[in-house]
Amino acid sequence: MYGNSQFDGSAAFSGGGFMPSQAIPTADPSSPAKSREAQGLLPLTVKQIREVFQASDDKANFLIDGVSVNNVKLVGLLFEKTERVTDVSFVLDDGTGRIDCHRWVQESLDTKEMELLSNGTYIKVHGHLKGFQGVKQLVVYSVRRITDYNEIPNHVAECIYVHCYNTRTRKMQDAPQATGQLPNPAVNTPSKGYQPTSSNHSQFSVQPIVDGMKGIDKIVLNYIEQPSCIGKENGIHRAELAKQLNVPEHKIMEAISSLESEGLIYATVDEFHFKSTVNG
Amino acid sequence: MDTLNPAAFVNAELLRMHVGRRVRAVIQVLRNDDGSITGKSTDEQELVVKGHPSSPPTTFVEVIGIADSNRTIQAEIWTNFGDNFDVSSYNTICQLANGDFKHLFI
Numbered sequence: 536m537y538g539n540s541q542f543d544g545s546a547a548f549s550g551g552g553f554m555p556s557q558a559i560p561t562a563d564p565s566s567p568a569k570s571r572e573a574q575g576l577l578p579l580t581v582k583q584i585r586e587v588f589q590a591s592d593d594k595a596n597f598l599i600d601g602v603s604v605n606n607v608k609l610v611g612l613l614f615e616k617t618e619r620v621t622d623v624s625f626v627l628d629d630g631t632g633r634i635d636c637h638r639w640v641q642e643s644l645d646t647k648e649m650e651l652l653s654n655g656t657y658i659k660v661h662g663h664l665k666g667f668q669g670v671k672q673l674v675v676y677s678v679r680r681i682t683d684y685n686e687i688p689n690h691v692a693e694c695i696y697v698h699c700y701n702t703r704t705r706k707m708q709d710a711p712q713a714t715g716q717l718p719n720p721a722v723n724t725p726s727k728g729y730q731p732t733s734s735n736h737s738q739f740s741v742q743p744i745v746d747g748m749k750g751i752d753k754i755v756l757n758y759i760e761q762p763s764c765i766g767k768e769n770g771i772h773r774a775e776l777a778k779q780l781n782v783p784e785h786k787i788m789e790a791i792s793s794l795e796s797e798g799l800i801y802a803t804v805d806e807f808h809f810k811s812t813v814n815g
Numbered sequence: 816m817d818t819l820n821p822a823a824f825v826n827a828e829l830l831r832m833h834v835g836r837r838v839r840a841v842i843q844v845l846r847n848d849d850g851s852i853t854g855k856s857t858d859e860q861e862l863v864v865k866g867h868p869s870s871p872p873t874t875f876v877e878v879i880g881i882a883d884s885n886r887t888i889q890a891e892i893w894t895n896f897g898d899n900f901d902v903s904s905y906n907t908i909c910q911l912a913n914g915d916f917k918h919l920f921i
Contacts (some may be wrong), residue, residue, distance in 0.1 A: 582921070630822040685899075
């Protein structure tokens with residue numbers, strides 16, 4: 536049967552004319568987040584930028600939450616607008632900090648765009664983060680006035696979501712590498728200080744729970760596929776899985792039932808013991 | 816506002832955590848008195864904002880200023896947020912920005 540649950544590109548395509556230049560296994564730690572996000576747009580707060588800028592030695596390439604920062608989106612108040620011949624500079628203040636911005640104006644369209652904006656208005660900017668002589672700056676591609684003020688909480692929510700997504704993606708990639716004791720998947724972040732009401736918390740954590748399931752499935756499968764478990768005639772008891780992986784038993788049960796339905800594990804002497812269908 | 820003095824997102828409940836510091840809040844204008852405006856915070860409680868708006872306020876107004884007490888803000892910047900604003904979303908992000916994700920903002 537098919538050797539493992541991961542799609543092995545070179546095995547599938549070998550023998551035919553088409554050979555993929557590089558078989559990329561699904562658990563490759565370096566591929567997903569960086570290659571996909573490298574060209575994307577990151578919604579950020581000035582505080583996030585300031586922190587990474589201060590911490591980074593390389594002022595040309597930044598990483599925030601493990602993702603390389605190229606294009607960024609910010610929302611805030613415009614101040615200190617200064618118009619010059621070839622560029623307009625201003626300060627963006629989003630309530631978490633201030634950042635210097637530069638907008639090069641080459642066409643009359645650009646000039647008009649900037650003329651419409653005055654100090655003290657809410658704007659959204661798309662731009663590229665740059666360090667110049669040790670000072671962080673934003674080279675701005677587009678500046679637009681906010682007309683629907685719901686965009687402000689929307690931007691804040693986006694910053695929070697993307698931060699969660701990127702930090703959780705990194706944790707998930709690190710998890711399958713470790714054997715034995717594994718950290719609890721970040722489905723419920725530990726609260727510090729003020730605890731949001733439970734209904735609002737679940738509203739934002741629906742997405743992570745769905746992704747977290749797949750992560751837990753992977754962790755459970757990896758553990759069951761270890762030689763020590765394959766060597767056991769009766770497989771591994773699900774309570775021991777819960778203890779070894781430091782995951783609540785009900786989550787183990789959910790992972791087990793989904794892995795069973797995929798045909799990746801099977802129950803042995805009773806409904807509590809499981810083994811991998813792969814024979815090592 | 817400057818880098819050393821950011822403004823925290825607050826509703827009435829969170830305002831008390833930031834007394835004496837710079838805050839930002841959205842209120843629904845209830846009464847316009849002399850020298851202050853009484854409004855309803857995003858978590859349905861009354862707040863008093865001292866100061867004069869630069870232009871006649873719309874239904875929703877964002878104020879940025881110093882929290883004087885549990886119930887009052889000394890406003891520095893007023894921004895009209897119009898008549899259509901999703902109060903519950905704003906309230907939720909106030910809670911998140913002061914809770915689990917505080918490190919992204921303050």
